[in-house]
Every structure is written in structure tokens, then in C-alpha cells.
Amino acid sequence: MENETIITEEKILELYGDYILHHGKKPDNVYLFAKENGFEEKDFYVHFSSFEQIDKKILSSLFLQSVELSSTADGFENASSKEKMLNTYFIFFENLTMNRSLVLKVLGHNKIYFTKVSSELREAHQRFVKTLNFNEWEIISKAKDNIKNISEKAKEQLLWAHLVSAVEFWKKDTSPSFEKTDLYLEKTIDTGFDLIDNEPLRKVMDLGKFLFKETFKKN
Template sequence: MKTQTITKDSIIEAYSDYILIHGERPKNIYQFAKDLNTTEQEFYKYYGNFEAIERDYLKILFEKSLELSISAEGYASQSSKEKLLNLYYIFIENLTLNRSFVLELLKGNARQMMIKMQSLKNLHKQFVETLHFEELELLKKVSKDLQRWNDKYREEILWLHFISIIEFWKNDQSPQFEKTDLYIEKTIDTGFELIDNEPIRKFIDLGKFLYKEKFGK
């Protein structure tokens, strides 16, 4: 039987379908490749294991969101705040289009989620480095607890804020997740003053812990 040509997109689509139908990862790569009418060898051209697919998924959604955001007319003249708002709105829309799988993907404790978000974090950092920090009200109003951190690694503060948006969206039950859009706007304007619920606080605490482990020695 002739094997089917696969792509990174087709692997991700098949993997997400499998997770949503079966509620767990495929038993092994051999069987998963066979279900795709291809071979393990072809699969390994794109990913080394299932964990790599999961780490790549949110990054790909972010890349697509960023491409769409940058393609908007007048992007170059937008303020840093406008760039953040537009990108985050688009990213949340993409998360919503794939909500069932994203929620499955982000199950687990905070540390497990941070591992799955590592590729996304690297891409987010690259984007943040293009912004002019002095324009962002979020950083002006950051709590004193994080102010010393702000001096050296301000992108880490924005990363924690970004995580809080994803966490808020996960728990948002409003129609069309309109409260998440409001949360994005209000927190960029007011900083961490509105980040006051326990799940988000745990993410911030973990982020500060990991930061101290990496940079505090």
C-alpha cells in the first residue's frame, strides 16, 4: 500500500483528533503513523515524540496570530500597547477555534504547563523584544514586588501577564469569551492590580521561583 504524504499540519490535526476522541495520547508512534497511512520514519522527519507536538502546538498558533497581526494595515505605526492588544486578541481567537484540544493540552499542574509552553515562551520573548517598554502602562504599574525584576528582565513580567491571559481564558464562561477580551484590555492598562485569583497567582509565584532559580544565583 502506498504511504500518504504527511506534513507538520496533518500530524498536528491527526494528533489533536486522537486526543479529543480517545482522551489520551496514542499508544506509540508506530500505531499513530500507521493510522496516518505513513511510517515512523516519515513521522520523525517532523517530530521526535508526542511531547514535541504538544510543545509546538501553541507556538504555531502564536506564529499564525503574529503573522496576521503584522499584516494589518498600519502595523508599523502602532504603539506597543496596540501591538500587544491586537496580537493577544487574535491569539485568543485562535485558541478559541481550537479550545477543546487546547484545554486538553493544558491539563496538569503549573510546572507541566510551563514545560509545554517553553517554545511559546521563546517566541513571545522575541516579539516582546521588538516593543518599546516605556510606552507600556502595564510595566509602569507593576507591583513593588516585581519592580526590581522589571529593571533587568521586563519581558519576564510580560510573559507572566500573557500566561495570566491564557489562564483567565481557560476559566472564562462568558458568551464568546468576551470577558477575556476585557481582561486583556484592563490588565494592559492597570498592570497586575487585576490579577487577583488563586490559579493565576500560582502561575506568577511559579514564574518568580523559576526566575530566581535561573538568575538569582
């Protein structure tokens, strides 16, 4: 009796990643992908409906792993919300960098596809943001009353837009060890709230100079 190969979600993720890294592109279709890896096409659909769903899983898994790892760091419980967010982001971008060749293929060059493929990542990010205490965030405590009282959903959307901008920056970053992406995170983590409040202008101006230099003056 032949041993039946058991295809798990983790196995498909592994095979999919290996295919992209070895071929420099995504598989043409599920049938060929399954056949080349010695399993039935129907086994693929037990776990995923399409390659797009795998792309979503890869991105969200990298973020969830980062959140989990960040939460185990010494002093995490007593850290401020800003420190928790920065630490989680630094780990997330380290994970992205460790898997850069795969992640760039997953993200693609089409912004519409990026919006679709990042839907699970966005949900994971929203759940993470809900764990943060914005009341202790210095930039919120010093803001005008109408800014302090913006809805949690608005804050989530604002921080999601910031993360998307950081991913876009990372994709184009050519600095050693992608150190400019770390600098980008440090310089921009508060900026969304600053822009709503329009204060302080100096920080916004500094950010503008930084973005112009890094985005438009790269060789």
C-alpha cells in the same frame, strides 16, 4: 508500483489534532498512532521526537500566526506598543478559542507539563516583546527611574507571566464568546509594571476586586 504516502510535519499535526478531537485524549504511543494512520513509526521521528514536541509546536504556531496577522492590520506601523500587544493578544485568544477543545488537551491540567509544553511559545513571545518600544509606554514613562531602567529580560519575564495568567483565566472562563477574557486582557495589560512601581494603587485595587469576583465568585 504503490504510491508511497509522504508524511510531512503539517500532516502529522493534522492527524494528531484529529485524533485528539475524535478520541478526547492524546494517542497512547507513537507506534499505534502511526499504524492507525497508515504510515511507519520512523516517519514520525523525521519531524517530531514525541507528542510533547507536537504540543509545543501547536501552541507556538498559534501565537506566531497571531503576530503575523496582527502585523497586517491597517495602522499597525503607527500603533503604540500597547495597542500592538493588545491586538496581537486578542487575535491569539481568538485562535485559542477556535481550537479550544484541542488546546485544552494540549495544555493539560498539570502545571509542570504546561511549563514544559509552553517553552516554544515563550520563546516566540520573547521575540515579539523585543519588537515593542517600551519607552513610549505611558506607564513606563511615568514610572520612577529605577522602574524605567529595569532590564529588558525582566520586562520580558513580567509580560510572559501576564500572558500565562491570561491563558489560565481563559481556561476557566465560562462567559459567552469568552468575553471576560478580553476584559481581563484590557484590565491587566499594564498591571505588572504598576505592581513594580506600586503606583497607582487605585488600579491595583480595581484589579484585585476584578480578579476576586471572576476567580472566586464564579458559580
